[in-house]
Amino acid sequence: MARMFWLFANYMGHMLRTLTLSANNGPAGLPPLSQRLYDALTMLLRPTTLLLLATCYVVYRIVYKLAFSPLCRVPGPLRARVSSLPSLLECLTQCTNDVMVRDSRLYGSLFVMEPKKVAVCDVEDCRTILGSHAFAKAELYGNVDFMEPNIFLTRDAKLNSQRRRQIGPALNKAGLRRMEPTILAAGVQQLMSRWDSCVHQAAGARAQVNYYSDMTLMSFDIIASLGFGMEHRSLTTGDRTIGDWVEKTFALMILQMVVPAVKWWPLRRIVGAVLGKHVDAFFAFGKQAIERRKLALATASASAEPRPNDILQQFIDAEDPLNRIKMTSSQVITETIMIMLSGADTTSTSLAWTIHLLMLYPEHRQALVEQIRAAFGRDQLITYEMAREHLPLLEACIFESLRVCPVSTNLPRVVPKGGVTLQGHFIPGGYTLAVSTAACNYNPQYWPDPARFDPARFLRSNPDYDTNRHNLMTLSSGVRSCPGHQLVMVEMMTTLANILNRYDLELPADAHYGPHNLGADGLPTVMPRTNHIAMIPKHPERDCSVVVSMRP
Numbered sequence: 056m057a058r059m060f061w062l063f064a065n066y067m068g069h070m071l072r073t074l075t076l077s078a079n080n081g082p083a084g085l086p087p088l089s090q091r092l093y094d095a096l097t098m099l100l101r102p103t104t105l106l107l108l109a110t111c112y113v114v115y116r117i118v119y120k121l122a123f124s125p126l127c128r129v130p131g132p133l134r135a136r137v138s139s140l141p142s143l144l145e146c147l148t149q150c151t152n153d154v155m156v157r158d159s160r161l162y163g164s165l166f167v168m169e170p171k172k173v174a175v176c177d178v179e180d181c182r183t184i185l186g187s188h189a190f191a192k193a194e195l196y197g198n199v200d201f202m203e204p205n206i207f208l209t210r211d212a213k214l215n216s217q218r219r220r221q222i223g224p225a226l227n228k229a230g231l232r233r234m235e236p237t238i239l240a241a242g243v244q245q246l247m248s249r250w251d252s253c254v255h256q257a258a259g260a261r262a263q264v265n266y267y268s269d270m271t272l273m274s275f276d277i278i279a280s281l282g283f284g285m286e287h288r289s290l291t292t293g294d295r296t297i298g299d300w301v302e303k304t305f306a307l308m309i310l311q312m313v314v315p316a317v318k319w320w321p322l323r324r325i326v327g328a329v330l331g332k333h334v335d336a337f338f339a340f341g342k343q344a345i346e347r348r349k350l351a352l353a354t355a356s357a358s359a360e361p362r363p364n365d366i367l368q369q370f371i372d373a374e375d376p377l378n379r380i381k382m383t384s385s386q387v388i389t390e391t392i393m394i395m396l397s398g399a400d401t402t403s404t405s406l407a408w409t410i411h412l413l414m415l416y417p418e419h420r421q422a423l424v425e426q427i428r429a430a431f432g433r434d435q436l437i438t439y440e441m442a443r444e445h446l447p448l449l450e451a452c453i454f455e456s457l458r459v460c461p462v463s464t465n466l467p468r469v470v471p472k473g474g475v476t477l478q479g480h481f482i483p484g485g486y487t488l489a490v491s492t493a494a495c496n497y498n499p500q501y502w503p504d505p506a507r508f509d510p511a512r513f514l515r516s517n518p519d520y521d522t523n524r525h526n527l528m529t530l531s532s533g534v535r536s537c538p539g540h541q542l543v544m545v546e547m548m549t550t551l552a553n554i555l556n557r558y559d560l561e562l563p564a565d566a567h568y569g570p571h572n573l574g575a576d577g578l579p580t581v582m583p584r585t586n587h588i589a590m591i592p593k594h595p596e597r598d599c600s601v602v603v604s605m606r607p
């Protein structure tokens with residue numbers, strides 16, 4: 056950098072000298088530049104002068120940011136006040152949630168992340184921000200232009216509320232109860248048929264499986280089956296087409312959000328060639344699903360067959376109870392695809408983290424297995440209602456795992472005109488607030504000994520149960536909270552109840568992370584994680600294996 060600056064300054068000085076000399080010696084009739092102006096300009100463009108000016112500017116910026124900027128009294132690192140670059144670099148190279156937890160320990164529950172961005176890690180503050188449409192999602196959500204405005208990306212409160220009214224019933228308890236047979240068939244029943252066959256083929260009837268990749272495929276299969284109205288079985292057939300489309304669509308969405316220049320020529324063409332064709336294929340697939348369904352419905356109404364119970368059908372039929380407005384076919388496709396983007400990886404990764412934590416804390420796994428096996432026979436299929444009624448410890452382990460390893464990351468919101476005061480600090484309108492789900496979940500003011508996986512926090516018999524449920528931020532809260540939270544619980548409860556009932560799980564002999572690997576805090580070390588669609592394990596092939604065998 057310094058060398059480039061030096062070269063640039065020399066070059067500018069040289070150019071000016073050449074220009075002024077040619078003006079002085081120029082054709083007769085042209086007025087010569089005054090000697091004093093020439094002297095002043097050459098002095099100004101000397102590398103040392105430019106360096107001095109640049110230093111003065113940097114010092115002025117630092118002094119201004121430290122002493123006069125609106126955020127000068129908010130805690131935070133110096134680098135964050137001066138430039139957005141350090142935060143961006145950290146986001147690209149490190150796990151965002153780890154950085155947020157670390158920085159909230161250093162600076163407290165409100166700190167500067169960038170010159171105009173403040174991290175919020177206090178549960179009550181976050182609830183205030185997320186509780187109102189006045190704090191809109193950040194502008195970057197509005198950069199995506201390859202799909203229709205939808206529930207997730209829209210910054211328009213009216214559209215968001217309408218969509219939530221339209222698609223909400225498909226994802227509520229009654230809607231999911233009707234869909235549960237599909238969820239079980241594409242989900243844990245498929246998983247068990249795969250693990251059964253692995254165990255039967257393995258030497259000594261003990262098979263090593265990778266639960267991260269199995270959960271990922273299983274979750275895609277569940278949402279693809281519900282959203283596209285077809286039996287989708289990538290876990291057992293190995294067909295990963297839809298999973299690939301989801302990855303590419305997500306990549307294009309994030310690219311457009313973060314680097315809007317990719318929407319303009321010539322980048323648009325390059326990105327289109329790499330990702331666009333997959334995205335187009337995905338949307339075309341969604342369109343075919345709707346056409347197929349409409350055709351099937353026409354035939355079914357003739358033969359009085361019952362309507363299918365899935366998300367596709369519920370979205371086609373959905374109407375806003377306030378004004379009877381229905382979604383167009385293209386809106387149905389977009390919302391179904393958004394459900395896949397926001398609901399598949401998040402749920403499968405949360406399942407993987409729960410298994411990982413249960414392997415790190417064998418005492419909780421043992422207690423849970425005993426509770427499950429005391430209530431159910433080995434070959435019994437455990438449904439959501441059965442699990443909810445008989446397995447309070449399972450529900451507690453899931454909530455605690457969502458707290459300790461949240462797959463969601465920072466939720467960016469814009470401060471409305473007029474600003475907001477948080478913890479005595481005024482933050483001006485237009486600034487960004489990064490609501491950190493991870494740092495909230497590790498805030499010791501709300502969670503004693505926050506790094507410990509302690510399911511008792513979420514036992515319904517615990518007097519703090521309601522408060523703890525209320526303070527859990529992983530699925531967000533307020534007006535834009537996760538509408539898929541019931542589906543998350545149905546998938547996670549049925550999957551974990553059935554596999555822990557049917558199989559004994561052990562860590563492989565060479566497992567890097569386990570109860571034996573304790574950190575400086577005396578707790579088992581959690582495997583490293585990294586930013587992706589969700590906060591995923593960094594080395595899933597290495598760290599997410601278990602040995603499964605049939606329970607006696």
Ligand code: HEM
Binds near residue numbers: 215401462466
């Ligand atoms: C463990 C799994 C999941 C986690 C941790 C999770 C977390 C979240 C979070 C934190 C938000 C707020 C995002 C923001 O404000 O920017 C959100 C929104 C959303 N989630 Fe989930 N989610 C999960 C599963 C699901 C599932 C299964 C579905 C669908 C069936 C779903 C659909 C959505 C949608 C549509 C939104 C946008 C809501 C809106 O903006 O009004 N999520 N989720």
